[in-house]
Amino acid sequence: MxxxxxxxxxxxxxxxxxxxxxxxxxxxxxxxxxxxxxxxxxxxxxxxxxxxxxxxxxxxxxxxxxxxxxxxxxxxxxxxxxxxxxxxxxxxxxxxSPAVSRLPPEILSTVFRELRDATSPAYQPQDYMRYGLRRCLSWHAVAGVSYKWRAVALCDPLLWTTVPLIAHLEIVLLYLSRSNGLPLRILLSPEALFKHMSIVRDNAWRINAFTQVCQ
Incomplete structure (x- = not known):
């Protein structure tokens, strides 16, 4: 070889x-x-x-x-x-590699959070019907750019503090785990709240806000 x-x-x-x-x-x-x-x-x-x-x-x-x-x-x-x-x-x-790939992890994390917030109704006061699961998870694309970007995204707890309760249970639990006990914002729909009420109750101590989105 x-x-x-x-x-x-x-x-x-x-x-x-x-x-x-x-x-x-x-x-x-x-x-x-x-x-x-x-x-x-x-x-x-x-x-x-x-x-x-x-x-x-x-x-x-x-x-x-x-x-x-x-x-x-x-x-x-x-x-x-x-x-x-x-x-x-x-x-x-x-x-x-491109210059952007050589940015320090701290800068990349800040950029990734800005991207997440730009696709999250928790930070964009607009019609919640415009925000479905696909849009709320669109920032995940950064993890597929390179190994370095993936490592930065997976190791930044703040990046996982906006939890899409409308997602599958595995994804919701993944967010809760990677957020490492930090305060949370929950993206939910009435259906998702009913379905995952036990998760909300167990993590109520660190939930700062709820934002309704489209199921």
């Missing part, structure tokens, strides 16, 4: 694999174009030389383009070869 993955990286990025690190330098460079030597002064590379900066900028831009094209093609090759999508994560450094 490692050998196959290595060959994919070589073919799509145009760079030698790490497995070739022990090979003679001449053997490696024989298959890849050498980079023009940087301008030197007194035997040292002049990092401030205009030619060096221009050359470095061009080379960096070229590498970025290759990496972008390579990521797309590599993902397709992984899928065609039968590898799981998760395998790609091991070969794509974190630094190459």
């Amino acid at each position: 490692t050998k196959t993955m290595s060959s994919m990286l070589e073919r799509h990025l145009g760079v030698p694999s790490l497995l070739e690190a022990s090979a003679p330098r001449s053997a490696v460079l024989g298959h890849h174009r050498q980079i023009d030597p940087a301008p030197r002064e007194n035997g040292r590379v002049d990092h401030g030389h205009p030619d060096f900066l221009a050359s470095f900028s061009r080379h960096l831009s070229s590498l970025r383009k290759k990496l972008t094209r390579g990521d797309v093609q590599l993902r397709e090759d992984l899928r065609d070869a039968g590898y799981p999508e998760t395998t790609l994560a091991a070969y794509v450094p974190e630094a190459r």
Whole structure:
């Protein structure tokens, strides 16, 4: 598997694999174009030389383009070869992921809560008939973006404090568990309240508000 993955990286990025690190330098460079030597002064590379900066900028831009094209093609090759999508994560450094994916968990949690509130009638004083179960749970989509986003969403108790009582029992219990004893807002309908009255009674000590939604 490692050998196959290595060959994919070589073919799509145009760079030698790490497995070739022990090979003679001449053997490696024989298959890849050498980079023009940087301008030197007194035997040292002049990092401030205009030619060096221009050359470095061009080379960096070229590498970025290759990496972008390579990521797309590599993902397709992984899928065609039968590898799981998760395998790609091991070969794509974190630094190459979109900037939003590199936000700290605290910022991501704040963004996720804003998204949840934007789809919850508990925070949007509008006609409750516009809010059904699907809309109240729509913020869950963030957990499917990446492993990091999923981990942040699952580990933030505040994100699970708006409980959709109109959902299936398993989902309601999941919210109650992940909210970790924090104060709750309950989204309910008359039918859901009757159905889950025992849950409401058992958690009455931490319920701050009720908001009616469409069943």
